[in-house]
Amino acid sequence: xxxxxxxxxxxxxxxxxxxxxxxxxxxxxxxxxxxxxxxxxxxxxxxxxxxxxxxxxxxxxxxxxxxxxxxxxxxxxxxxxxxxxxxxxxxxxxxxxxxxxxxxxxxxxxxxxxxxxxxxxxxxxxxxxxxxxxxxxxxxxxxxxxxx
Numbered sequence: 001x002x003x004x005x006x007x008x009x010x011x012x013x014x015x016x017x018x019x020x021x022x023x024x025x026x027x028x029x030x031x032x033x034x035x036x037x038x039x040x041x042x043x044x045x046x047x048x049x050x051x052x053x054x055x056x057x058x059x060x061x062x063x064x065x066x067x068x069x070x071x072x073x074x075x076x077x078x079x080x081x082x083x084x085x086x087x088x089x090x091x092x093x094x095x096x097x098x099x100x101x102x103x104x105x106x107x108x109x110x111x112x113x114x115x116x117x118x119x120x121x122x123x124x125x126x127x128x129x130x131x132x133x134x135x136x137x138x139x140x141x142x143x144x145x146x147x148x
Contacts, residue, residue, distance in 0.1 A: 005041035005121060009048070025057050034091035038121040039073055042089060052076055052145050056084075063110050072107050076145070083113035084145070086129075090120040101127070101136055115143055 011022035012032060020029040021040050024047070030036055039059070046052040056077040063070055074087035088104050090096065096118050104116045108129050116136055117126045126143070127136035 009044045025059050035089055039089040050145050065106050083111045085115040086111055086113040087117045092121045094120050096123055
């Protein structure tokens with residue numbers, strides 16, 4: 001599915017030679033790079049077009065995957081505080097492929113979210129996870145977030 005984001009929604013500032021973007025979830029300025037721009041645009045999309053409450057979104061939290069410490073990009077929780085969707089953001093120059101999905105599947109072994117999403121800002125792919133067998137099935141549309 002082609003991604004449609006609204007860059008005009010981002011609040012950006014420059015300090016010396018660096019650009020920063022206001023993170024509406026963490027409520028602080030974050031150094032802007034290509035992947036961060038995708039993450040911030042996706043956050044605005046989730047909140048404004050999918051009606052996901054800010055309070056149920058977490059960004060870049062550590063998780064344990066096997067014996068390794070990893071960090072996911074975004075997770076959306078349902079009203080019961082259970083993982084609903086796990087999201088991985090990539091820079092626009094990074095293609096979305098099976099390796100990206102395998103990364104998300106690895107994270108989901110720990111998290112156990114119902115849905116997964118990968119985006120590079122140009123393309124977005126959404127899937128349902130089958131945690132029992134470690135697979136995913138691609139969807140054509142974003143699932144409706146209605147208190148999950």
